[in-house]
Amino acid sequence: MSRETILNALLVAGLVALPLGAHLAGEPFTVTLATRAVILALAAVGLNIALGLGGLVSLGHAAFFGVGGYAMGILASHAQSYVPLMEAPFLIEGTKSMPVIWLVAVVASALAALLIGMLSLRTSGVYFIMITLAFGQMLYYFAIGWAPYGGEDGLPIYVRNGFPGLNTLVPIQFYALCLVVLLLALALHAVIARSPFGLALDAARQVPERVRAVGLNPTRLKLAAFTLSGAITGLSGALFADLNRFVSPTMLSWQMSGEIMVLVILGGTGRLFGPVVGAAVFVALDHHLGGLTEFWQVWLGVILLAVVLFARGGLIGLIAGERRTDA
């Protein structure tokens, strides 16, 4: 068993034990902090598929995070006002059901990622970064001007949406739900990474000319990865909006895109549990250093600089060493 596998197992144990301990100790705020970390980790798992496996440096993933968030906000706000979303040509009503909201969030963000990816993947390198950033900003400014759904002020939701068999208002139950979703996304990443698709995608990142020379289309492989990546990040957006019971254009901002990318790089780009470590460290720093100084992100910057300069495999790489090759 490799060091990374052991580390990953310990991280899963920590994800289960620490919030459970906090719950038993009567500290719901810590559970909520852990929920935030898990949801941000899910967003970063999405980006890690595009960035880590596909080499796609997207600075527009907040677009999908926000689309997921607004999918939740719009459906839930119509459910709480009892005003249908649409009456003609057929009736669409709002909903407070998480599974339905997740499905809509995943489909909407996947579609957004497919469209943005189809246009963005005509470029590469710095142009790809810029065009994804531009698409993100387009959606950001659209949300600011979208008055029926709160515009700049955002859209509050009064009661957290429901999941069959759970009371999502109880922090530990909502945390458990988010954790299961995160673990499923991590399992999906692990399966993809070892599959023929993952092999071809990772090769397309390294040597697209070789991938073409064996009869495959690297752009299509990357587009599929980008779409899947957007769908997962969109799902995390729906959960994030549910956690805060609020959705606003901030979810679509380029700072949010940068934050998701920082989580991936901090933990280890392309490493399975990189996003989890990145998100946990980010939320911990936000909470602990944020209480001491409002300039806590300066220290995050210093850590990120050190990781980029001295630990190219991120914090996971620092602890578990270089990534092993499959054989």
Add this chain to the structure above:
Amino acid sequence: MPEPILSARGITKSFGALKASDDITLDLRAGEIHAVIGPNGAGKSTLIAQLCGGLAPDAGTVQFLGHDVTREGTAARARRGLARTFQISALAMEHSVIQNATLGCVGATGTPWRIVSRALRRGPLRDRAEQALARVGLQDHAATRVADLSHGQRRQLEVAVALTLQPKAFVMDEPMAGLGAEGSAQMTRLLHDLRHEAPILLVEHDMDAVFALADRISVLVYGQVIATGTVDEIRAHPEVRAAYLGDET
């Protein structure tokens, strides 16, 4: 005379004022090794790019197995069975040797959308990849990271990946580049055997290897084919001697 497997008919390609390919006509027939030689800057790489689909010619056509593939890209030609090796190894350096060979099998079998199965599990894909590695003598290095291979082993792996496609023709861009005498001899033996599986269009600077392997040689100078013939004909060709071989022969 049998129908050519791969043929270029009057292909022309210009980059601004520079004519990199000037009305080139050549073909590759079953069972042969057809070498293309020429000095640096003669247009060999541009020719290969047009044959393999990396560049579209300004004029002329490329035919493969009787199909006009002039407007098809690299991937489409590879799917038809045109396998190539690169002058500078184009391998996934972070991957293992077996992963690189398996990538070829994934391409050849058209299975890149499989998500649930493991790429390297025991089965037809892996068997095919291992056979290709055994063919080039890399069977004991399957688990080695490509970045840790020697230059010569990377050249062998290039050929192995091409072999996984079970091709109808090979286009090889300087497979001997950077190899020592022993490596070059080993590669020569390998190519000699491979010609029976599929014909080889061989672009090469190593004249010993070319003379040992080629059934026919075309000489490219300033984008034009100035001569095509057997080894003896090319050795004796006055224009070729003046332009390229000098007193080497």
